[in-house]
Amino acid sequence: MTETAGVSWAAVELGGANLGDARLNRRLVRVAEHLGGQPGASIPVACGGWAETQAAYRLLAHEDVDWEAVLTPHWECSVERMRGQPVVLCVQDSTELDYTAQPGIAGLGPLSYLRQHGLYVHPTLAVTPEGVPLGVLDAWMWTRDRDTFGEDKRHWPIEAKESMRWLEGFERCAELAATLPDTRLVYVADRECDIHEFMVRAQREAGLDWLIRATHNRCLAEGDKLWDRLAQAPVLGEVSFILPARPNRPSRPVVLTVRAERVTLHPKGGEPVTVTALRAREESPPVGVEPLDWRLLSNRPADTLTQAAEWIQWYGTRWSIEVFFRILKTGCRVEALQLSTLDRLEPALALYLIIAWRIQYLTLLRRTTPELPCDAVLDPAEWQAVYVAIHHQPPPVIPPPLPAMLGWIARLGGHLGRKGDGPPGPQALWIGLQRARDLAWGMQLASDLHTQSTG
Numbered sequence: 163m164t165e166t167a168g169v170s171w172a173a174v175e176l177g178g179a180n181l182g183d184a185r186l187n188r189r190l191v192r193v194a195e196h197l198g199g200q201p202g203a204s205i206p207v208a209c210g211g212w213a214e215t216q217a218a219y220r221l222l223a224h225e226d227v228d229w230e231a232v233l234t235p236h237w238e239c240s241v242e243r244m245r246g247q248p249v250v251l252c253v254q255d256s257t258e259l260d261y262t263a264q265p266g267i268a269g270l271g272p273l274s275y276l277r278q279h280g281l282y283v284h285p286t287l288a289v290t291p292e293g294v295p296l297g298v299l300d301a302w303m304w305t306r307d308r309d310t311f312g313e314d315k316r317h318w319p320i321e322a323k324e325s326m327r328w329l330e331g332f333e334r335c336a337e338l339a340a341t342l343p344d345t346r347l348v349y350v351a352d353r354e355c356d357i358h359e360f361m362v363r364a365q366r367e368a369g370l371d372w373l374i375r376a377t378h379n380r381c382l383a384e385g386d387k388l389w390d391r392l393a394q395a396p397v398l399g400e401v402s403f404i405l406p407a408r409p410n411r412p413s414r415p416v417v418l419t420v421r422a423e424r425v426t427l428h429p430k431g432g433e434p435v436t437v438t439a440l441r442a443r444e445e446s447p448p449v450g451v452e453p454l455d456w457r458l459l460s461n462r463p464a465d466t467l468t469q470a471a472e473w474i475q476w477y478g479t480r481w482s483i484e485v486f487f488r489i490l491k492t493g494c495r496v497e498a499l500q501l502s503t504l505d506r507l508e509p510a511l512a513l514y515l516i517i518a519w520r521i522q523y524l525t526l527l528r529r530t531t532p533e534l535p536c537d538a539v540l541d542p543a544e545w546q547a548v549y550v551a552i553h554h555q556p557p558p559v560i561p562p563p564l565p566a567m568l569g570w571i572a573r574l575g576g577h578l579g580r581k582g583d584g585p586p587g588p589q590a591l592w593i594g595l596q597r598a599r600d601l602a603w604g605m606q607l608a609s610d611l612h613t614q615s616t617g
């Protein structure tokens with residue numbers, strides 16, 4: 163594509179790449195522009211031609227291009243976005259990527275079942291407490307071993323277990339926390355992270371707070387059990403909020419009774435760990451509805467209702483990573499990627515992690531930063547094309563505000579914007595963004611032809 167007036171988002175986000183060769187660095191940016199322009203398309207369709215497609219495949223196959231090299235420049239940009247924030251939640255979770263439909267990809271392993279074929283990804287998403295994603299900080303990827311599949315691994319050392327990902331992810335956040343003295347980082351994870359070795363490791367780290375959901379009724383130092391103790395812990399008060407809708411749950415107002423107590427977990431033969439245990443429970447849910455009941459653990463005290471309410475809100479923000487996975491799988495369709503080996507799939511997935519983050523970032527900015535001009539996140543060619551398509555007028559000199567622009571992009575993506583439709587979601591935005599990219603390309607082409615015929 164011919165050059166546009168400004169610098170593309172991919173050049174900003176990945177321009178700092180160091181793949182050991184300037185041409186390779188430039189190719190990474192170009193491939194990201196192509197794939198990001200049509201996130202749901204196959205690589206050949208997104209690249210828009212055989213030569214560009216070949217260049218993308220060569221990039222992914224290059225021995226110096228692995229997933230970490232692809233993510234490194236994005237990490238650096240993410241850290242800069244985090245720097246201005248008082249609090250950043252480092253949310254981790256795992257998801258499986260199923261390539262059973264493509265048995266030809268070498269290097270994959272079984273998933274939940276031996277007949278499945280794929281890999282696991284365990285990213286860390288940096289999110290503000292309001293839910294604005296700031297970047298992907300880590301992306302542990304692993305495959306299961308066919309030979310030990312189904313074996314009882316409980317006696318395995320933690321280093322050999324898949325659970326190690328939670329500790330490794332914690333280490334990575336702790337390293338980051340040391341470089342961000344003015345930002346408080348909080349590691350947030352779901353029940354899968356209720357691992358004693360994790361808490362032992364985490365209690366040695368002063369610079370990183372953590373908040374996880376409990377799943378085990380653990381033994382306490384005094385000989386009683388965690389669930390019993392929590393049931394009798396002092397009530398701090400009540401918090402009420404509107405529980406947002408989820409795929410299989412409508413939105414509803416909830417009132418949670420909050421209890422918290424400092425306890426020492428002491429498993430037989432294990433190291434004692436002192437934590438705050440908090441329980442937030444819906445005492446009178448609507449008839450026939452499962453009550454909300456969260457048991458959370460953290461290194462920090464929760465002595466007041468205000469502190470406890472903050473934790474509950476932060477744990478609620480963990481949902482951002484589920485939305486992120488949806489964008490990655492449904493929006494970017496990464497499980498349809500057709501590559502011959504895991505070595506090529508991993509850098510491609512790293513690119514799509516960045517693309518998925520960008521879609522989520524754009525969606526959330528609409529709600530949180532009304533004063534931001536649209537060129538803060540969109541390419542000039544993109545926003546100008548959207549403006550022309552919606553208004554049938556030349557674009558203004560001053561870029562319109564981002565929320566208005568995202569509304570127009572969502573309209574291109576099928577969001578009707580009627581009263582009661584609510585704000586556009588990621589789907590309308592990613593479809594709209596693809597259309598914006600096509601429109602920008604068409605306008606550029608028309609303008610080039612015009613220049614040729616008149617010049």
Ligand SMILES: [Mn+2]
Nearest residue numbers: 255256352354
């Ligand atoms: Mn999980």
